[in-house]
Every structure is written in C-alpha cells, then in structure tokens.
Amino acid sequence: MPEHTLHIKNMVCRRCVMTVEDICRELGLKDARVELGSITLSDSPDQSTLDNLYGRLRDVGFEPLKSPELTTVERIKRAIRHYARHNHDDGKIKLSAYLEDAVKLDFRHLSRLFSSIEGRTIQSYLMSQRMEYVKELLFDNELSLAQIADVAGFSSVAHLSRAFKKSQGMTISEFKDSGQRTGIDEV
Structure with a gap:
C-alpha cells in the first residue's frame, strides 16, 4: 500500500515530535513515522480517524496543512530556522542557494509564495x-x-x-x- 503523508504546521523541536508520536499512539496509529512537520502512515486513515487526529493536533497547537502552497511555506520556514542557527557551520552559504537546495524550487518562486502567504519577506523572517x-x-x-x-x-x-x-x-x-x-x- 502507498504511504500517506500529512503535513503539520508549528512542529519546531524534538518535543513537538514526541507529542505528535504520543497522539498517534493514543489513536492507534502505531505505524506512524513522525518527523518535524510531517506524519507518514503506511496507509490512508479513514476520515473519522483523520478528523480525530487533526482535532487532537489543533488542541496542542499544531495545524494540519492541506494545500501544497502552505506545505511549501512550512518547508521554507523549517529551512530558514536551520539556516539561522547553523549557517556559520555551513561556510556562510547564501540564503537563496540554501533555500533552493533545501526546498528544491527556484528562489524567486519561493520568495513570492512566502511573501504572499506570510505577509512578510523571507529576509524579515530570517532576521x-x-x-x-x-x-x-x-x-x-x-x-x-x-x-x-x-x-x-x-x-x-x-x-x-x-x-x-x-x-x-x-x-x-x-x-x-x-x-x-x-x-x-x-x-
């Protein structure tokens, strides 16, 4: 069966991952593989389980992402958070090149998408x-x-x-x- 990936907003640390893992376990989703920003299941859950999962995630401050654009913006944010803390380790790589490599899309597209959804620039989010x-x-x-x-x-x-x-x-x-x-x- 194909894997089913759910994208989650506001997952920013290892404790967030552990919290989502606990919720998945409590809902009987034992095969869930949780990473920052996503839950991958071995098969698609039924709508009732999905609604319950989304409700529990919202209760603890996470937000399920439904559109590809929102998912891309979360990937940009995750990459920027990493860049802000680790760029000195990476030899001062230029932000545009780093984001293109991390998100696998053209920087101009990423910049326009981010600004249109977030109402601020990538540079202001980085700062x-x-x-x-x-x-x-x-x-x-x-x-x-x-x-x-x-x-x-x-x-x-x-x-x-x-x-x-x-x-x-x-x-x-x-x-x-x-x-x-x-x-x-x-x-």
Whole structure:
C-alpha cells in the first residue's frame, strides 16, 4: 500500500515530535513515522480517524496543512530556522542557494509564495529567527557578544547591536534586564 503523508504546521523541536508520536499512539496509529512537520502512515486513515487526529493536533497547537502552497511555506520556514542557527557551520552559504537546495524550487518562486502567504519577506523572517537565536544565546550566558555575533551571522558586535535595537526596540543590555523571549513557533 502507498504511504500517506500529512503535513503539520508549528512542529519546531524534538518535543513537538514526541507529542505528535504520543497522539498517534493514543489513536492507534502505531505505524506512524513522525518527523518535524510531517506524519507518514503506511496507509490512508479513514476520515473519522483523520478528523480525530487533526482535532487532537489543533488542541496542542499544531495545524494540519492541506494545500501544497502552505506545505511549501512550512518547508521554507523549517529551512530558514536551520539556516539561522547553523549557517556559520555551513561556510556562510547564501540564503537563496540554501533555500533552493533545501526546498528544491527556484528562489524567486519561493520568495513570492512566502511573501504572499506570510505577509512578510523571507529576509524579515530570517532576521526574526536570527534574533530569537541571539536571545537564546544571551540567556545561556556562555558566549561573549563577539562570539554571539559570529555564531548568529553578524559581521560585528556593532552590527548585531544595531540589528537587535532595530528589531527588538531595545538594546541588548535592556533585553538582558527584561528577560523576554518568544517561542520559536510564534516568530
């Protein structure tokens, strides 16, 4: 029998995968293979099971994706989240090339699709993800500002500081004093 893949929005970490695995088990979908952003089943579930699964997923903050466009936007977001945290490992690969390779579509098409559905550019989404990464690193308090700037893809501490102030409306010091963070799926 052919596999059936369901695409899920807002799955951003290993705990999300474990939560969806638990839901699948509770619904008797023992053959479910869960990865970030998707559930793959060995066969198509009946509509009642599917409705129940979608309801349970929504109850815990996930959203089933039904259109190919929405699925592609989630793949773009997942790739950008990875790029924002790991581009220093990948030799500073250009975002457009990285997304074309990750999503297997032309960057101009990806950019237009993303902007039309999300109401913002890929670049602004990348900056929000980079800022959340910077906040995480600031909270960890293990790296200097120079190291954080380098790891997060900024050319200098001054560049990081300006971008942080513009993006967050406060300085890095003010942020450290306030202790505010946003969930990665809310960015």
